[in-house]
Each structure stands twice: as structure tokens, then as C-alpha cells.
Amino acid sequence: MAKEQGRKLIAQNKKARHDYTILDTYECGLVLTGTEVKSLRQGRASLVDGFVQIDGHEAWLHQVHVPEYTQGTWTNHSARRKRKLLMHRAEIDKLESKAQETGHTIVPLALYFKDGRAKVEIALAKGKKEYDKRQTLREKQDTRETSRAIAAARRKQRG
Numbered sequence: 001m002a003k004e005q006g007r008k009l010i011a012q013n014k015k016a017r018h019d020y021t022i023l024d025t026y027e028c029g030l031v032l033t034g035t036e037v038k039s040l041r042q043g044r045a046s047l048v049d050g051f052v053q054i055d056g057h058e059a060w061l062h063q064v065h066v067p068e069y070t071q072g073t074w075t076n077h078s079a080r081r082k083r084k085l086l087m088h089r090a091e092i093d094k095l096e097s098k099a100q101e102t103g104h105t106i107v108p109l110a111l112y113f114k115d116g117r118a119k120v121e122i123a124l125a126k127g128k129k130e131y132d133k134r135q136t137l138r139e140k141q142d143t144r145e146t147s148r149a150i151a152a153a154r155r156k157q158r159g
Helices: 014-019 034-041 089-099 130-158
Strands: 007-012 020-030 051-055 058-062 083-086 104-114 117-127
Touching (some): 014 020, 014 104, 014 130, 051 089, 058 089, 058 117, 089 104
Antiparallel strands (some): 007 104, 020 083, 051 058, 104 117
16 A cells, blocks of 8 residues: 655634734644544544643643544544643753743644644634634735725726
8 A cells, every 4th residue: 555645624713813822833642542543544534722832841731623434433532532742852842941931832733644644733822812713814804805896807807
């Protein structure tokens, strides 16, 4: 069987980019059981409530929902168990020191397979205030309207 190449996205946390200002991102491996990998290969997972906690110089991914494998037996995993992240010691220490600052947290952004191995992209993030969220939304709408106006003008020029 041919080895997998490239990146296959499983789940993305769009809400994290809305609720937080992303300061720094990291790519980590995951310690998974067999049924978790099979469930992920079916493209089923949710990162919405997920967060990363550093405990005893180890990074742990909490509240990420990987549903039970449908053909699994008694070896099936629990859906919301905590999973260990595989990172370099220096990265963990750096994240730990920055995450202890007020208002900072570590959130998962994406879950994917990279060359056949399950990876998670995590980010050091700072919570946005309500007015920051509105400002971001307003900027997005303005750019969308601008691009629509430009496209309409180009269509008018051609026609």
C-alpha cells in the first residue's frame, strides 16, 4: 500500500480565530489509540471546546471530541478523554511560561493527517474583547464589499 502524502484536514476550530487573537502557532503530534485513529480517518472530530493544559512538563489536549469508532468493540476509546501532545521540551517550557500570563490560553486550531500521522495545530492565544470581535467582523465586511464593488466595476467595463 502506498504511503500517504500531504495534508488531509479532519477538523478546524474557526471559533478560536474569532474569539482569540492568535500570537504563536505550533504543530504537535498526538498519542492516540487505534480506534481513535480509525475514527479520525473517517473525518469525524470536533475541536470547539478544546484547550491545552501543561501539567508536569507535559502538554495535554482536553475536551476534544473524537467520536467512538462504529465498528469498535470493548477496545473503543472514550470520546472526550485527555490526549498527550508530542512536543519538544523547549517548546513546552516556552508555552508554559507564556500561558501563565494573564489572558493567555492555548487552543487547538486544526486537526489533520500529515504524511499519514495525526497532527494538531495549537496556538498561544489572547482572548478578544467584545469590541475587538465587532471590529474584526466590520473589517471583514468592508473588504468583502470592496472586492464586490471592484468586481462589479470590472464586469461593467468589459460589458
